């Protein structure tokens with residue numbers, strides 16, 4: 267197999283904190299340099315994205331005389347559906363995706379709040395966010411923050427106390443807490459928009 | 467089990483350990499700040515205007531400036547729905563008159579920015595192995611961080627200071 271090992275940089279006293287993916291049970295210590303098809307197929311859900319992104323370009327770096335490696339569409343689909351989502355993998359991907367979305371939102375949020383310099387502009391800015399679509403997005407935002415926070419605390423706790431053998435039940439606890447908090451916090455947000463109008 | 471660690475004890479390794487520690491410290495701080503922030507800005511409490519209060523606020527604003535009348539007519543500013551609680555300038559100003567709230571908001575801003583941008587650099591570093599590219603990206607991330615921190619602090623400090 268053609269892959270390069272990423273060597274952990276931190277001493278063991280920090281847990282396995284050097285590579286977030288590791289601790290989540292997702293084998294990311296294979297960084298594919300020139301992956302063969304079989305190697306590509308060896309990894310998890312994360313590779314689905316890579317697949318979709320690179321499907322059409324797979325032969326771009328083909329050497330002269332090398333055979334065509336683009337899989338048939340059926341092979342492609344069956345591979346994509348053959349991945350199993352393990353909780354560690356899901357936790358890692360969700361933590362990363364929520365973290366990155368929150369960074370993007372934070373930047374937009376800070377730039378938007380410049381309207382606080384002028385009361386009229388601020389009311390207009392807030393009105394822009396007050397429509398059903400954005401109320402739904404607000405609840406999604408709460409969900410992202412809740413998941414990221416609970417999962418972050420789980421990572422923290424695991425680094426300190428449990429290491430990974432308790433990972434699965436803890437992850438389910440994170441999911442349950444996220445759902446509970448999102449529903450409890452989300453209801454007051456969506457009530458005036460989606461529920462009050464339905465009441466007689 | 468003995469393992470070999472690249473750069474063990476080096477400046478790069480220490481800096482990674484520091485970032486790791488910062489992610490935990492800022493993460494735990496953010497839990498506190500974000501709970502407060504959510505309670506104050508997204509939940510139906512006295513920190514937001516009720517539909518009735520918002521109507522009054524819009525009336526006062528309209529009397530003060532014809533621009534507001536136009537903005538309401540154009541739908542750029544909308545009345546609150548029944549039962550809705552709205553973030554509004556005067557309520558924000560009222561809260562920020564307490565210096566402690568200004569400090570809390572600035573800390574929230576700095577913690578979120580630091581945590582988020584360090585996280586972003588960590589993610590980007592996972593996908594960029596070329597040293598010079600990585601350095602350039604880290605430099606850009608810090609520039610963006612400083613810019614956003616400046617923007618945010620100026621905004622928070624400027625509310626009601628005119």
Ligand code: HEM
Pocket residue numbers: 283285286287361362364365366368369372411414415416417418419421422489490492493494496497500578579581582583584585586588589
């Ligand atoms: C609510 C409290 C929060 C907690 C407890 C928390 C916790 C954490 C922890 C412990 C990590 C390190 C993960 C690791 O080493 O594997 C992390 C990563 C990260 N966080 Fe947070 N976080 C919080 C809020 C936020 C916010 C508000 C943002 C966005 C501005 C954010 C963005 C990120 C990003 C981008 C990463 C890097 C993700 C990665 O390496 O895959 N976090 N968070």
